[in-house]
Amino acid sequence: MLKLYIGDKNYSSWSMRPWLVLKKAQLPFAEEMIRLCLPDTKEKLLQLCDAGTVPVLRVHDEIIPDSLAICQWAAKCVPNLWPTDSKDRDLAIGFCKQMQDDFADFREHAPMNLRRRTRTDLPSYALGAANRLAERWLELLSRHDGPFLFGNWSIADAFSTPYATRFVSYGVPRPVRADTYISELMADEDYLQWEMQGLSEDWRIERVDQL
Ligand SMILES: N[C@@H](CCC(=O)N[C@@H](CS)C(=O)NCC(=O)O)C(=O)O
Secondary structure, eight states: OEEEEEOOTTTOHHHHHHHHHHHHHTOOOEEEEOOTTSTTHHHHHHHHOTTOOSOEEEETTEEEESHHHHHHHHHHHSGGGSOSSHHHHHHHHHHHHHHHHSOHHHHHHSOOOTTOOOOOOOOHHHHHHHHHHHHHHHHHHTTSSSSBTBBBOOHHHHHHHHHHHHHHHTTOOOOHHHHHHHHHHHTOHHHHHHHHHHHTOOOOOHHHHTO
16 A cells, blocks of 8 residues: 655645656555645655655555655555666666756756746746756657657656746746647646646745745
């Protein structure tokens, strides 16, 4: 029995990734939301695991924190979640690490907020990070036919999806090919299910909504 603990669907970019991956893997799972930025959020998260963050996957009695670790676990059950070519697989894993660790300036100034639609000018360094990310997408997309980074959909695309929503939410300029990729990610039926549930959350995190 699998249970995925997640944050708010409108705001929790890290939670979206393994949720999409478990859906694509067709692994049945229960989910429980721990709302972020409330006075008791940290206490609840720390009760769940030492990392004190979501997402967390419970597999029987085992607890797996960290979005990439959860996706790696899913790929052990359903290997085609990674590209089949071993070089591509290594590249895809490295790409996911980069999605976690890099582009902090973009993430900070354009936090995931699915219901947000604005044209706020981002500071130049945040725009620079967004441009660098779009370039990385173009580089990978040019190596394969097919709509996704490694041809077929893979965990790398799940890691790109929250960034795709940031480009759209904040009206960040992007090259046409990157825009097509963003549209592809945001037309995905699992993404749309997540988005619909996120949009129906009727509470706000003011600090994020003001950006
Ligand atoms: N590296 C972790 C980061 C997870 C993370 O930062 N999650 C945020 C929610 S989107 C969180 O739990 N924040 C709550 C807090 O830090 O108190 C992962 O990939 O899962």
